[in-house]
Amino acid sequence: MFGGCGALLIAVLTAACADAQIPLSEGDSGADSDSDTDSDTDSDTDSDTDTDSDAECTVDAIEPFDASGLPAGWEIEDFDGDAYGYEWEWSEADNSTGGAGGYWWVNGAFPVEFDDRLISATYTRGSCFEVILSFRQDFSKGSGSDFGYVQIQVDGGTWQTVATLSASASGAYDADLSTYLPSADSVFRIRFRYVADDDLYWKVDDFELIGGNP
Numbered sequence: 001m002f003g004g005c006g007a008l009l010i011a012v013l014t015a016a017c018a019d020a021q022i023p024l025s026e027g028d029s030g031a032d033s034d035s036d037t038d039s040d041t042d043s044d045t046d047s048d049t050d051t052d053s054d055a056e057c058t059v060d061a062i063e064p065f066d067a068s069g070l071p072a073g074w075e076i077e078d079f080d081g082d083a084y085g086y087e088w089e090w091s092e093a094d095n096s097t098g099g100a101g102g103y104w105w106v107n108g109a110f111p112v113e114f115d116d117r118l119i120s121a122t123y124t125r126g127s128c129f130e131v132i133l134s135f136r137q138d139f140s141k142g143s144g145s146d147f148g149y150v151q152i153q154v155d156g157g158t159w160q161t162v163a164t165l166s167a168s169a170s171g172a173y174d175a176d177l178s179t180y181l182p183s184a185d186s187v188f189r190i191r192f193r194y195v196a197d198d199d200l201y202w203k204v205d206d207f208e209l210i211g212g213n214p
Contacts, residue, residue, distance in 0.1 A: 058126035059211030065090065065204075066101035073121025088118040088194075097136040098171050099205035108146065108196040118204065120190040125181040128211030133162070133177050133190060138170040138203040146196035152180050154188045165202070172206075 063071050068090045070076065078087040092102040108114045125131060139148050148165035162175050181188060190209075194202045 056126050057128040057211045057213060058124050059128050059131050059209050061121075061123060061207075061209040063120075063207040064099070064101065065103050065207065066092075068092075068102065071121065075119045077117040077119060079115040079117060086114065087116045088192075095203070095205065096138040096170060097203050097205040098138075099136040101205075103136075103203050103205035104192075105201055105203040106194045107201045108142070108194070113197045114194060116194050118192040120207070122187050122189050123209060125184055125186045125188070126211065127184055127213070129178070129213040130211065131177045131181055132210045132212075133175045134172065134206070134208040134210065136172050136205040137165075138201075139165045139168060140200040140202070141166070141168045142196070142200040144197040146200060147194075148202045149191075149193040149195065150175065151191040151193055152177060152188055153191065154180055154182075154186055156187075159191060159193075177209075 063074075065071075070090075076088045086107055088104055088106045090102055090104055095101065095103050097103055104118055106114070106116045106118070133150070137148075149161050150163040150165075151159045151161050153159045160180060162177065162180070163173075177188070190207075192202070192204050
């Protein structure tokens with residue numbers, strides 16, 4: 001998956017997105033602009049982009065979500081606190097992501113406004129020169145203001161938006177996280193954030209983080 005040059009990686013990722021027809025916009029402004037309680041805006045992140053020759057490429061995570069219950073280190077944040085109790089939950093019925101077995105999904109209900117988050121465990125970049133996020137999804141957008149945000153938090157800082165879903169889409173998607181991870185010591189989490197006011201859904205399956213070197 002990892003080629004000897006950046007141009008090849010970009011070509012592969014572009015082809016993957018085109019095949020899946022996923023209308024995601026990478027490299028959004030980064031800051032969470034809503035009523036998120038994240039307050040850590042420390043800008044003193046290590047800017048050293050060199051890999052540590054003594055560190056290992058530690059990123060190698062696969063979560064197929066085939067078993068019920070959150071994987072170790074994962075959490076759900078029901079930020080909206082709606083009275084209906086809708087939030088991210090596990091299911092194995094009608095997996096329309098392109099994956100098989102179980103998956104995690106969140107279902108909205110009109111006219112309640114939703115802001116629900118599925119948050120991964122914490123990972124360390126180590127000496128990985130490249131870090132790729134891969135997952136399958138089915139995002140079904142209603143007529144309202146429904147959005148899905150794929151976000152990353154580095155070293156406990158502000159959540160940054162890697163991609164935004166603004167139209168219905170399904171299939172596989174890959175995102176290069178390398179530019180968000182400035183040093184071998186960078187620790188990070190991934191968040192799938194569903195903000196909606198209609199009665200449709202977002203399903204996520206086959207979460208994977210892949211680290212590699214040229």
